[in-house]
Amino acid sequence: MRSGTTSIAPAVFLFLFGWLALTAAAQAQYPSRMVKAIVPYTPGSSADLIARNLGPRLSEGWKVPFVVDNRAGASGIIGVQAVVGAPGDGYTVLIMADNFASAASVRPSSYDPVNDLDPVILLARGDYALMASASFPAKSVAELVGMARANPGKIYYASPGSGLPAHLMMEVFKSTMGIDLVHVPYKSNAAAVSDLVGGQVSLMFASVGVALPLAEGGRIRILAAGAAKRAARTPEVPSFIESGVKDFNVGTWFAMLVPKGTPREVRAKLHADIAALLKEPAVAELMLKQGMTPAGGTPEELHDLIRSDFERWTKIVREANIKAD
Numbered sequence: 564m565r566s567g568t569t570s571i572a573p574a575v576f577l578f579l580f581g582w583l584a585l586t587a588a589a590q591a592q593y594p595s596r597m598v599k600a601i602v603p604y605t606p607g608s609s610a611d612l613i614a615r616n617l618g619p620r621l622s623e624g625w626k627v628p629f630v631v632d633n634r635a636g637a638s639g640i641i642g643v644q645a646v647v648g649a650p651g652d653g654y655t656v657l658i659m660a661d662n663f664a665s666a667a668s669v670r671p672s673s674y675d676p677v678n679d680l681d682p683v684i685l686l687a688r689g690d691y692a693l694m695a696s697a698s699f700p701a702k703s704v705a706e707l708v709g710m711a712r713a714n715p716g717k718i719y720y721a722s723p724g725s726g727l728p729a730h731l732m733m734e735v736f737k738s739t740m741g742i743d744l745v746h747v748p749y750k751s752n753a754a755a756v757s758d759l760v761g762g763q764v765s766l767m768f769a770s771v772g773v774a775l776p777l778a779e780g781g782r783i784r785i786l787a788a789g790a791a792k793r794a795a796r797t798p799e800v801p802s803f804i805e806s807g808v809k810d811f812n813v814g815t816w817f818a819m820l821v822p823k824g825t826p827r828e829v830r831a832k833l834h835a836d837i838a839a840l841l842k843e844p845a846v847a848e849l850m851l852k853q854g855m856t857p858a859g860g861t862p863e864e865l866h867d868l869i870r871s872d873f874e875r876w877t878k879i880v881r882e883a884n885i886k887a888d
Contacts, residue, residue: 593653593829597628600819602658603642605635605751609772609853610817613686614658616849620840631658635751638666638724640673647679651824653833658686661816662727664872668880669726669887676873680820682865683833685858686841687850689815690794691732692774693786693803698762704740704787704806707766711742719745720766721755725887729755729768731876732813734883736768739808759783770815771796772854790814796854816858818865834862 600618602611611633618629634642639662649655657680667676693704701707711718722730725748737744747764749755752773759767760782771794777783778797788794789802790812803811819837821830840846841857850857879885 593832594625594627596654597630598625598654598656599630599632600656600658601632601634601642601646603634603636603639604660605753606633608660608752609689609770609815609855610658610660612772612853613817613850613855616846617686617837617840620843620846621836624836637673638662638670638727640666640670643674643680646820646822647674649822651681651822651826653821653825653829655822656683656833657820659818659820660728661872663818663820664869665728665731665876666724666726668873668876669885671877677866677870679823681823681825681830682862682869683819683821683830684837684841684862685860685865685868686817686819686837687855688858689817689853689855690771690789690796691728691768691813691815692771692788692794692797692800693736694759694767694769694774694777694783695786696759696762696765697781697783699765699784701786702784704801704803704808707786708740708742708807711740711744715743716745718766719747719764721747721749721759721764722767723752723755724748724750725885726876726880728813728815731879731883731885732768733766734885735811735813735879736808738883739811770854775854794854795851795856815855816868817855818869820865830862 600614602614604610614631618631622629634645643657646655646657664676667674695701701710720733730746733744755767758764760777771788774785775796778785785797785800787803787806788797788800791802791804793800793802838859841859847857
């Protein structure tokens with residue numbers, strides 16, 4: 564018995580050593596095949612534009628395809644759940660906006676934004692804008708507040724869905740300014756914007772990247788943009804703090820995450836390559852045109868951002884008694 568056990572041990576050791584060597588080699592060669600980026604929004608959204616900005620550059624450097632897969636629906640939850648359930652091998656990544664935290668605050672059973680995925684890198688930050696339809700009489704936040712106080716419950720605002728930042732920010736805005744506006748949730752950002760442009764609803768929050776082309780075309784007006792200071796892309800528009808909205812410290816962000824358990828070496832490769840791209844002038848220029856600025860930072864910093872956002876939005880959802888559609 565003793566000699567048999569002794570003879571088996573080297574074989575087991577050699578097998579494990581070989582398996583570990585193959586695994587390490589596979590990770591060292593990452594990526595060796597197509598990488599799929601799931602974007603839980605429609606084509607043309609800010610997160611989609613970021614993915615398509617970075618994708619060709621990553622493909623060129625990696626010599627493998629980087630494919631964008633739009634999985635819109637349920638306030639981004641469908642796409643997030645697809646990544647949560649994907650293998651943790653680095654070949655499926657998530658490119659997500661800040662509603663990653665807020666959507667889960669309204670639908671807590673959908674996924675855990677703090678623990679279900681591994682953070683890679685913060686891709687970009689941006690400012691939010693308060694848009695008004697071109698036919699809406701108010702041309703400033705002060706005029707809007709005056710109208711709303713004179714007509715409580717008679718002014719309607721759009722959002723792409725309950726629990727998304729556009730919805731929660733308006734609830735914060737309402738509470739801060741002491742006004743009553745009526746929420747009209749839509750199934751997508753495009754549908755909400757369409758009705759805002761058409762005058763079916765009067766107000767909506769959106770990123771500056773979404774709002775600016777509409778304003779430049781005369782289809783909407785921007786009443787305020789940027790939190791404490793004016794947004795870089797709209798220097799002529801007052802910030803929210805300038806407009807009298809106290810402590811309105813909100814902004815949009817975009818990030819890359821991967822399935823839980825993705826090897827550390829793979830995450831490090833993704834982080835290093837994308838961090839390098841974010842420093843390229845051409846990448847920064849495209850982001851700036853879309854109302855965003857390149858970010859970066861460590862995975863730990865991104866994890867802390869997600870956790871703090873989730874805690875903040877969960878508190879707002881609870882206090883405002885916001886329910887899922």
